[in-house]
Amino acid sequence: MPELRKDPVTGTWVILSPERNIRPLFYLEEGENELTPENCPFCEGNESMTPPEIYALRDKRSKANQPGWQLRVIPNKYPALRVEGHLDKRGEGFYDKMNGIGAHEVVIETASHSKGMDELEVEQVRNIFLTFKRRILDLKRDIRFKYIQVFKNHGRMGGATIPHSHLQIVALPVVPVRVKERLRHAEAHFKAKDRCIFCDIIHHEQELHKRVLSENSDYIVISPFAPKLPFELVLYPKSHASSFEEAEDSIMHSLAAVFRDTIGRINKALEHPAYNLMLHNSSFDRDCKDYFHWHLEIAPIITGTGGFELGTHSYINPTPPEEAVEILKLSS
Amino acid sequence: MPELRKDPVTGTWVILSPERNIRPLFYLEEGENELTPENCPFCEGNESMTPPEIYALRDKRSKANQPGWQLRVIPNKYPALRVEGHLDKRGEGFYDKMNGIGAHEVVIETASHSKGMDELEVEQVRNIFLTFKRRILDLKRDIRFKYIQVFKNHGRMGGATIPHSHLQIVALPVVPVRVKERLRHAEAHFKAKDRCIFCDIIHHEQELHKRVLSENSDYIVISPFAPKLPFELVLYPKSHASSFEEAEDSIMHSLAAVFRDTIGRINKALEHPAYNLMLHNSSFDRDCKDYFHWHLEIAPIITGTGGFELGTHSYINPTPPEEAVEILKLSS
Numbered sequence: 001m002p003e004l005r006k007d008p009v010t011g012t013w014v015i016l017s018p019e020r021n022i023r024p025l026f027y028l029e030e031g032e033n034e035l036t037p038e039n040c041p042f043c044e045g046n047e048s049m050t051p052p053e054i055y056a057l058r059d060k061r062s063k064a065n066q067p068g069w070q071l072r073v074i075p076n077k078y079p080a081l082r083v084e085g086h087l088d089k090r091g092e093g094f095y096d097k098m099n100g101i102g103a104h105e106v107v108i109e110t111a112s113h114s115k116g117m118d119e120l121e122v123e124q125v126r127n128i129f130l131t132f133k134r135r136i137l138d139l140k141r142d143i144r145f146k147y148i149q150v151f152k153n154h155g156r157m158g159g160a161t162i163p164h165s166h167l168q169i170v171a172l173p174v175v176p177v178r179v180k181e182r183l184r185h186a187e188a189h190f191k192a193k194d195r196c197i198f199c200d201i202i203h204h205e206q207e208l209h210k211r212v213l214s215e216n217s218d219y220i221v222i223s224p225f226a227p228k229l230p231f232e233l234v235l236y237p238k239s240h241a242s243s244f245e246e247a248e249d250s251i252m253h254s255l256a257a258v259f260r261d262t263i264g265r266i267n268k269a270l271e272h273p274a275y276n277l278m279l280h281n282s283s284f285d286r287d288c289k290d291y292f293h294w295h296l297e298i299a300p301i302i303t304g305t306g307g308f309e310l311g312t313h314s315y316i317n318p319t320p321p322e323e324a325v326e327i328l329k330l331s332s
Numbered sequence: 333m334p335e336l337r338k339d340p341v342t343g344t345w346v347i348l349s350p351e352r353n354i355r356p357l358f359y360l361e362e363g364e365n366e367l368t369p370e371n372c373p374f375c376e377g378n379e380s381m382t383p384p385e386i387y388a389l390r391d392k393r394s395k396a397n398q399p400g401w402q403l404r405v406i407p408n409k410y411p412a413l414r415v416e417g418h419l420d421k422r423g424e425g426f427y428d429k430m431n432g433i434g435a436h437e438v439v440i441e442t443a444s445h446s447k448g449m450d451e452l453e454v455e456q457v458r459n460i461f462l463t464f465k466r467r468i469l470d471l472k473r474d475i476r477f478k479y480i481q482v483f484k485n486h487g488r489m490g491g492a493t494i495p496h497s498h499l500q501i502v503a504l505p506v507v508p509v510r511v512k513e514r515l516r517h518a519e520a521h522f523k524a525k526d527r528c529i530f531c532d533i534i535h536h537e538q539e540l541h542k543r544v545l546s547e548n549s550d551y552i553v554i555s556p557f558a559p560k561l562p563f564e565l566v567l568y569p570k571s572h573a574s575s576f577e578e579a580e581d582s583i584m585h586s587l588a589a590v591f592r593d594t595i596g597r598i599n600k601a602l603e604h605p606a607y608n609l610m611l612h613n614s615s616f617d618r619d620c621k622d623y624f625h626w627h628l629e630i631a632p633i634i635t636g637t638g639g640f641e642l643g644t645h646s647y648i649n650p651t652p653p654e655e656a657v658e659i660l661k662l663s664s
Contacts, residue, residue, distance in 0.1 A: 005558035008529060009517055010510070013646050014558040020650040080648040094536040095557045151639030159638020176644035185341050197340060204426040225427045226337035226346040278643035299642060306491020307483030310631060311610035312508035313645070314345050316412040318352040
């Protein structure tokens with residue numbers, strides 16, 4: 001059973017998950033791709049290589065865990081956390097821990113082994129976002145879960161172990177420190193100004209228009225004023241909305257279009273870099289409707305980080321966001 | 333001029349340092365080492381390839397910036413921050429920023445191109461620690477600086493761009509969020525218990541003795557209860573001491589011996605992994621003598637991190653610290 005342990009000095013919860021030690025690494029050497037559609041567990045025809053699917057978009061006449069799908073959600077074969085059991089929160093001498101209860105799912109975005117998110121049809125990208133919504137709505141019914149992190153590791157430097165395009169969903173019984181920090185700042189701003197800090201950022205950036213990459217009627221993509229990493233981007237819904245899963249299905253096409261365009265620009269400008277994608281959403285343990293505003297963070301991984309970043313959580317970034325936006329605007 | 337910008341949502345200061353964009357990357361491909369002693373800027377004979385030295389340990393008859401040295405401290409050729417100028421703290425519309433004032437130095441640990449820290453004589457490792465002390469004491473006289481981060485990036489996955497063994501010192505005009513977090517937790521513990529949280533951890537771990545790797549009369553090396561990364565280790569002075577630079581010269585030999593042994597064990601057990609080293613020290617903006625306790629964090633980089641870690645600052649670690657210590661104990 002995995003365990004959640006709290007670092008008494010930083011307040012960070014760490015997931016100790018010994019079973020992930022046996023996970024194979026498919027990226028053996030940089031640039032070398034050992035997996036082919038024949039032996040890739042995420043390819044059509046190899047459904048038996050994964051745990052049984054939780055959800056899929058598939059042809060009407062096809063059967064679960066058989067070919068004929070466009071998107072599959074499966075439990076992670078090497079889960080960091082387990083759904084079964086009790087939290088059993090307890091002390092261990094001086095320290096705090098609990099059982100590693102949670103969910104760890106994988107969204108296989110496409111049956112195609114080598115297509116990136118910008119090579120999918122807008123409709124398929126829309127399906128991916130609709131799947132997030134569906135899975136979050138389902139998982140948040142479990143009252144043990146306090147936060148859900150949706151993320152994507154793309155490329156070896158982005159932490160991916162399988163190159164076939166996929167996303168991950170981790171449901172946690174605790175609210176992580178970085179999420180708490182964000183909520184604390186947003187709440188303080190709301191208390192002082194009676195306004196959402198993210199709405200303020202959007203309006204301010206729309207006025208300046210030097211860090212806005214693109215926008216449509218519903219969404220806006222900005223390179224933040226203080227980006228941790230070069231070419232970091234944030235995608236916001238323009239109308240205040242605290243929880244991703246409450247977005248109407250009718251605007252998911254608009255989200256898919258602006259998102260796909262953004263990934264396409266990054267791939268063109270930076271020659272298909274590794275990247276991380278993170279959905280920053282409300283936590284379930286408090287009412288943050290007024291002051292939180294969901295957003296997607298897109299972080300290309302083109303420079304290494306090291307002891308400075310690990311030690312301080314500050315970052316040294318050589319690329320000003322204003323320059324990054326200029327370059328990305330020219331890349332379509 | 334580099335700029336410090338504050339992320340209004342996380343409170344993190346980011347250093348925007350466009351000049352670092354022109355820095356050459358000497359690690360081109362994994363495993364491929366383009367630098368030889370002939371063209372390595374940190375090798376003896378190539379002193380003209382670096383900015384003039386700030387400090388050096390050298391033969392009495394040798395001259396500054398000439399061969400004949402055992403250790404050199406130089407300004408980083410591509411500094412993230414600059415010493416000259418004023419902070420000029422100001423708003424930019426909605427946001428907060430200041431000039432990128434600070435110091436960014438490099439400690440070249442040895443004249444040897446390929447020796448790791450565990451291959452140096454204990455005396456040379458002692459000289460490295462004495463150099464930290466000397467540089468910190470010098471830099472903290474500049475009242476603009478609030479925190480100094482000493483760190484080492486070793487190996488490409490650890491963020492190093494030059495393989496010749498070196499450390500870095502960054503003096504900052506702000507206290508980074510992770511440092512503030514640590515100080516806040518330590519202060520709260522002190523207020524509640526009238527004891528240093530780190531002293532408590534040391535005593536607790538000495539009693540249990542299942543996460544203690546080694547100790548001598550002055551220092552102890554522990555794998556923490558909630559390690560972020562596999563085989564993470566923390567080295568503490570056993571007697572309460574808030575600031576590294578106040579350590580007596582007389583115990584630096586003892587520190588060097590236990591540290592060198594630790595790196596040797598990591599290199600043996602994990603086959604010379606990439607690693608980061610971070611000195612966690614007092615900040616200069618408050619009196620934390622009673623509640624802070626300096627320590628060295630040693631973090632081998634053997635698993636990738638990705639969107640989950642970047643998004644949450646929580647970590648998924650497959651290796652329990654109790655197992656890591658067992659493996660490292662057998663590796664000497």
